Amino acid sequence: xxxxxxxxxxxxxxxxxxxxxxxxxxxxxxxxxxxxxxxxxxxxxxxxxxxxxxxxxxxxxxxxxxxxxxxxxxxxxxxxxxxxxxxxxxxxxxxxxxxxxxxxxxxxxxxxxxxxxxxxxxxxxxxxxxxxxxxxxxxxxxxxxxxxxxxxxxxxxxxxxxxxxxxxxxxxxxxxxxxxxxxxxxxxxxxxxxxxxxxxxxxxxxxxxxxxxxxxxxxxxxxxxxxxxxxxxxxxxxxxxxxxxxxxxxxxxxxxxxxxxxxxxxxxxxxxxxxxxxxxxxxxxxxxxxxxxxxxxxxxxxxxxxxxxxxxxxxx
Amino acid sequence: xxxxxxxxxxxxxxxxxxxxxxxxxxxxxxxxxxxxxxxxxxxxxxxxxxxxxxxxxxxxxxxxxxxxxxxxxxxxxxxxxxxxxxxxxxxxxxxxxxxxxxxxxxxxxxxxxxxxxxxxxxxxxxxxxxxxxxxxxxxxxxxxxxxxxxxxxxxxxxxxx
Numbered sequence: 031x032x033x034x035x036x037x038x039x040x041x042x043x044x045x046x047x048x049x050x051x052x053x054x055x056x057x058x059x060x061x062x063x064x065x066x067x068x069x070x071x072x073x074x075x076x077x078x079x080x081x082x083x084x085x086x087x088x089x090x091x092x093x094x095x096x097x098x099x100x101x102x103x104x105x106x107x108x109x110x111x112x113x114x115x116x117x118x119x120x121x122x123x124x125x126x127x128x129x130x131x132x133x134x135x136x137x138x139x140x141x142x143x144x145x146x147x148x149x150x151x152x153x154x155x156x157x158x159x160x161x162x163x164x165x166x167x168x169x170x171x172x173x174x175x176x177x178x179x180x181x182x183x184x185x186x187x188x189x190x191x192x193x194x195x196x197x198x199x200x201x202x203x204x205x206x207x208x209x210x211x212x213x214x215x216x217x218x219x220x221x222x223x224x225x226x227x228x229x230x231x232x233x234x235x236x237x238x239x240x241x242x243x244x245x246x247x248x249x250x251x252x253x254x255x256x257x258x259x260x261x262x263x264x265x266x267x268x269x270x271x272x273x274x275x276x277x278x279x280x281x282x283x284x285x286x287x288x289x290x291x292x293x294x295x296x297x298x299x300x301x302x303x304x305x306x307x308x309x310x311x312x313x314x315x316x317x318x319x320x321x322x323x324x325x326x327x328x329x330x331x332x333x334x335x336x337x338x339x340x341x342x343x344x345x346x
Numbered sequence: 347x348x349x350x351x352x353x354x355x356x357x358x359x360x361x362x363x364x365x366x367x368x369x370x371x372x373x374x375x376x377x378x379x380x381x382x383x384x385x386x387x388x389x390x391x392x393x394x395x396x397x398x399x400x401x402x403x404x405x406x407x408x409x410x411x412x413x414x415x416x417x418x419x420x421x422x423x424x425x426x427x428x429x430x431x432x433x434x435x436x437x438x439x440x441x442x443x444x445x446x447x448x449x450x451x452x453x454x455x456x457x458x459x460x461x462x463x464x465x466x467x468x469x470x471x472x473x474x475x476x477x478x479x480x481x482x483x484x485x486x487x488x489x490x491x492x493x494x495x496x497x498x499x500x501x502x503x504x505x506x507x
Contacts, residue, residue, distance in 0.1 A: 138430055
């Protein structure tokens with residue numbers, strides 16, 4: 031079995047064990063032993079452990095409200111802007127924000143808690159980022175890869191799609207659930223380890239489940255969103271582009287430029303290369319989606335002049 | 347006595363695991379955006395008939411293609427809002443708008459989806475980030491009137507496919 035498949039199946043098994051009645055019964059048995067065999071102090075200490083676990087589980091169950099999502103987005107944005115300064119071009123910035131608003135107005139989520147906003151990062155690195163607060167950041171390096179307004183729209187639509195599909199909020203929800211699972215199994219492991227008459231194999235199961243959950247969270251942090259979410263963002267972006275009148279094929283042009291860079295650059299640790307699927311894989315799916323849904327845009331000649339004027343000094 | 351401890355422990359634990367929140371089927375919904383322009387028709391490009399704010403309660407009359415036909419709780423405004431601007435979950439309006447985020451450093455790094463290698467490290471190191479640049483970015487949002495002119499100029503669509 032592949033390592034990743036093994037990892038996923040073990041993780042699912044963990045979730046199943048946690049959610050099943052048999053687990054809660056065996057956990058109850060452990061607690062029963064705590065009371066039967068030990069003094070009050072030990073029992074109280076176990077109560078504390080369970081209380082902490084309960085509070086983590088409750089946190090995982092709490093909804094993330096629109097205000098929460100906005101504040102999380104602001105904090106992420108603040109940290110991005112501590113590292114990358116804004117590129118100072120009111121003309122280019124206003125242009126990008128109008129493209130964003132045109133796309134948003136034609137989408138199913140025309141506004142979120144606050145308005146969407148776009149900032150250009152003064153960085154030659156090729157990257158874009160969006161937050162759950164509606165903030166979209168596009169690097170100067172990525173903007174330079176665009177050869178039309180429709181290509182810029184493709185970049186913004188992709189980020190808009192991540193926001194509308196709530197990918198970062200869902201990642202946090204998932205991490206809270208993982209944390210709850212980790213703590214639950216850790217508490218169970220701690221409690222079982224306290225008692226000599228619990229079989230060694232049972233203790234080992236709880237301990238290994240703990241490590242497994244911690245590993246799941248770390249893996250998510252290291253590699254960004256699952257590739258599937260990037261494909262879903264592309265798919266929604268294409269729909270929004272077509273509804274707005276932008277040519278969805280511009281996304282293919284954009285990805286072709288990225289693909290050339292992808293093959294020239296070495297290493298996989300640079301921003302978008304680390305967190306996005308290969309451009310060639312994305313191109314295949316984008317082409318399939320454009321043809322399947324018969325997506326098209328309006329005549330783009332009316333947009334050619336303003337693209338060059340508004341992004342003069344940035345694009346060729 | 348021992349029995350009571352046991353029961354408390356087990357109940358605490360089981361309660362936490364098996365307490366799903368079931369939302370009852372309710373026609374009342376809450377506005378989930380700071381300012382929601384209620385439209386005369388189910389289109390973002392239709393005329394506004396009024397504005398509702400975050401947390402306002404509305405009654406949903408009917409739902410059609412991603413839009414809800416609503417009436418405000420005071421009955422003064424009737425029109426259409428995008429479904430995405432409404433939620434069935436009760437929203438508590440907080441007076442202080444600049445409350446700190448509930449997310450911890452690891453979660454924020456996750457929300458930043460590995461933008462850069464140093465980015466994640468910086469999250470952990472930062473206790474006090476400045477929000478002044480974020481405030482600046484938030485002023486960049488385009489307004490609707492300008493955007494509609496931009497749409498027309500660029501031969502783009504305003505609501506019609």
